[in-house]
Amino acid sequence: xxxxxxxxxxxxxxxxxxxxxxxxxxxxxxxxxxxxxxxxxxxxxxxxxxxxxxxxxxxxxxxxxxxxxxxxxxxxxxxxxxxxxxxxxxxxxxxxxxxxxxxxxxxxxxxxxxxxxxxxxxxxxxxxxxxxxxxxxxxxxxxxxxxxxxxxxxxxxxxxxxxxxxxxxxxxxxxxxxxxxxxxxxxxxxxxxxxxxxxxxxxxxxxxxxxxxxxxxxxxxxxxxxxxxxxxxxxxxxxxxxxxxxxxxxxxxxxxxxxxxxxxxxxxxxxxxxxxxxxxxxxxxxxxxxxxxxxxxxxxxxxxxxxxxxxxxxxxxxxxxxxxxxxxxxxxxxxxxxxxxxxxxxxxxxxxxxxxxxxxxxxxxxxxxxxxxxxxxxxxxxxxxxxxxxxxxxxxxxxxxxxxxxxxxxxxxxxxxxxxxxxxxxxxxxxxxxxxxxxxxxxxxxxxxxxxxxxxxxxxxxxxxxxxxxxxxxxxxxxxxxxxxxxxxxxxxxxxxxxxxxxxxx
Amino acid sequence: xxxxxxxxxxxxxxxxxxxxxxxxxxxxxxxxxxxxxxxxxxxxxxxxxxxxxxxxxxxxxxxxxxxxxxxxxxxxxxxxxxxxxxxxx
Numbered sequence: 001x002x003x004x005x006x007x008x009x010x011x012x013x014x015x016x017x018x019x020x021x022x023x024x025x026x027x028x029x030x031x032x033x034x035x036x037x038x039x040x041x042x043x044x045x046x047x048x049x050x051x052x053x054x055x056x057x058x059x060x061x062x063x064x065x066x067x068x069x070x071x072x073x074x075x076x077x078x079x080x081x082x083x084x085x086x087x088x089x090x091x092x093x094x095x096x097x098x099x100x101x102x103x104x105x106x107x108x109x110x111x112x113x114x115x116x117x118x119x120x121x122x123x124x125x126x127x128x129x130x131x132x133x134x135x136x137x138x139x140x141x142x143x144x145x146x147x148x149x150x151x152x153x154x155x156x157x158x159x160x161x162x163x164x165x166x167x168x169x170x171x172x173x174x175x176x177x178x179x180x181x182x183x184x185x186x187x188x189x190x191x192x193x194x195x196x197x198x199x200x201x202x203x204x205x206x207x208x209x210x211x212x213x214x215x216x217x218x219x220x221x222x223x224x225x226x227x228x229x230x231x232x233x234x235x236x237x238x239x240x241x242x243x244x245x246x247x248x249x250x251x252x253x254x255x256x257x258x259x260x261x262x263x264x265x266x267x268x269x270x271x272x273x274x275x276x277x278x279x280x281x282x283x284x285x286x287x288x289x290x291x292x293x294x295x296x297x298x299x300x301x302x303x304x305x306x307x308x309x310x311x312x313x314x315x316x317x318x319x320x321x322x323x324x325x326x327x328x329x330x331x332x333x334x335x336x337x338x339x340x341x342x343x344x345x346x347x348x349x350x351x352x353x354x355x356x357x358x359x360x361x362x363x364x365x366x367x368x369x370x371x372x373x374x375x376x377x378x379x380x381x382x383x384x385x386x387x388x389x390x391x392x393x394x395x396x397x398x399x400x401x402x403x404x405x406x407x408x409x410x411x412x413x414x415x416x417x418x419x420x421x422x423x424x425x426x427x428x429x430x431x432x433x434x435x436x437x438x439x440x441x442x443x444x445x446x447x448x449x450x451x452x453x454x455x456x457x458x459x460x461x462x463x464x465x466x467x468x469x470x471x472x473x474x475x476x477x478x479x480x481x482x483x484x485x486x487x488x489x490x491x492x493x494x495x496x497x498x499x500x501x502x503x504x505x506x
Numbered sequence: 507x508x509x510x511x512x513x514x515x516x517x518x519x520x521x522x523x524x525x526x527x528x529x530x531x532x533x534x535x536x537x538x539x540x541x542x543x544x545x546x547x548x549x550x551x552x553x554x555x556x557x558x559x560x561x562x563x564x565x566x567x568x569x570x571x572x573x574x575x576x577x578x579x580x581x582x583x584x585x586x587x588x589x590x591x592x593x594x595x
Contacts, residue, residue, distance in 0.1 A: 172524075172528075172581070173525045173528075173581075173584065173585050173588055175585065175588065175589045175592070177589070177592065177593050188553075190582075190585055193579040194578050194581045194582045194585055196578075197574045197575075197578060198574070198575060198578055199575070201574075295564070295565070295567070295568040296564075296565070299565075299567055299568075300567045300568055300571065331567070333569060340568060341568075342570070344507060344510040345510070345572055345575070348575045348576065348579060349575070349584075351579060352575060352578055352579070354581065355578070384551065396567065437571075
């Protein structure tokens with residue numbers, strides 16, 4: 001029971017911190033871990049599709065667009081919509097999507113040869129990205145509300161934690177080894193305080209990202225009609241509203257001239273996406289959007305600029321609106337996504353995200369360590385938290401590594417292969433939960449952390465025997481993405497074994 | 507890459523000085539108050555220089571963002587070093 005605020009603000013805040021921190025902490029741990037992995041969303045997709053060629057050439061967008069056009073004109077002639085994603089620093093292939101009379105189609109092309117590249121069916125890094133804000137198996141709207149509630153509780157826990165922490169500056173660098181509860185508290189403070197700006201930023205901007213869902217009343221009031229809302233979406237996002245074909249064929253203007261115009265408008269920034277609605281029709285429209293991750297030219301906004309053209313006349317129809325509130329929203333979104341960051345910056349984001357996981361994990365372990373000493377505390381409550389800690393803090397990493405194993409082991413022609421990779425993850429997580437419920441606690445920690453370590457240790461070996469992108473070949477080719485993935489797996493395996501060996505993690 | 511390394515190094519050195527001068531049992535009993543204060547403010551100066559370098563090379567938005575991140579990383583590294591040295595000394 002949380003007592004009303006009085007003179008003892010710090011104690012009240014400690015209560016608030018304890019309960020807001022605990023109730024959804026397991027969900028928050030999964031969100032933080034998958035969110036941290038999402039900073040390497042494209043890189044994880046590249047690793048999970050080893051059929052993609054290792055590309056080092058710089059490709060001119062005009063040449064890539066030429067390949068894309070040729071392919072789409074042959075394969076998606078009657079489509080209502082074409083989406084062309086041009087090769088960038090983080091993804092070297094041309095990605096094509098279209099919506100045709102027979103449904104949705106997609107293809108990837110080699111940017112130099114223009115040949116189709118067949119890749120395995122997997123959600124890749126997109127799974128982690130989607131999971132961290134809309135989970136899986138749950139209705140999207142419900143899951144996003146749940147994630148929002150968890151984020152709000154995290155924000156409360158962060159603020160109440162700062163107020164609670166009496167000696168925040170004095171204890172800034174304090175850590176006492178082997179002192180049980182005191183050590184867990186120091187570790188929790190270390191993870192929390194040292195990366196506090198990041199924790200506050202990522203939690204707040206995470207809430208802002210979905211603010212239209214959480215506080216829709218302003219939008220409802222300002223734009224009550226569905227048409228007005230559709231207009232708003234068209235103004236602020238690089239999307240084309242569905243419009244019918246006129247049925248009269250018309251030649252489209254050369255896209256290279258429009259690309260040059262867009263680049264000149266964006267201080268020379270590279271183009272990322274070209275969308276064409278009703279291609280080849282007199283009613284054809286084209287959206288050209290800049291590539292994310294060019295902070296020197298476009299700032300850190302999460303909404304890259306775009307321009308909409310009439311694809312038959314080349315007339316500029318509209319550009320991204322420029323309003324202070326929308327720019328502020330874009331900046332907050334950009335801060336959350338971190339797409340502006342180059343690779344050291346992305347690693348920095350990931351390390352601070354890992355600190356967030358550490359903060360949640362040590363907080364949960366501190367909760368149980370403290371209550372184990374209290375004889376009057378509910379035994380069932382303690383038992384439940386201990387088991388959930390084990391199944392989440394050790395079991396979820398085991399399940400995540402299993403996803404990478406399944407990515408390499410499932411047959412390439414398996415129906416619904418991408419879905420089965422994810423089903424496998426959740427089945428293993430369920431198995432870890434059952435294991436946590438039936439095994440003695442210390443043995444459970446040792447076994448699950450040991451299993452995570454073993455899976456991580458053998459992952460480079462699995463990659464070596466199932467693909468031609470193993471560590472020696474990747475090193476020889478200078479393919480640092482695959483090299484660093486293998487090395488990171490080995491490093492994390494060492495960390496897991498060390499935690500398992502300690503055996504006192506619980 | 508060089509800029510990332512420089513900003514990280516400056517924040518690590520800055521926090522190292524702050525940790526050594528501000529924490530009990532470090533330099534507090536070995537140096538005079540004058541030197542302690544001098545090193546303490548030098549720590550803050552290094553953190554400010556890191557901000558100047560970050561904004562100078564990356565611009566205000568990206569520079570301030572990455573500097574805040576490197577503050578955490580620098581403090582974290584100093585924290586880790588102290589944990590390891592305390593453990594094995």
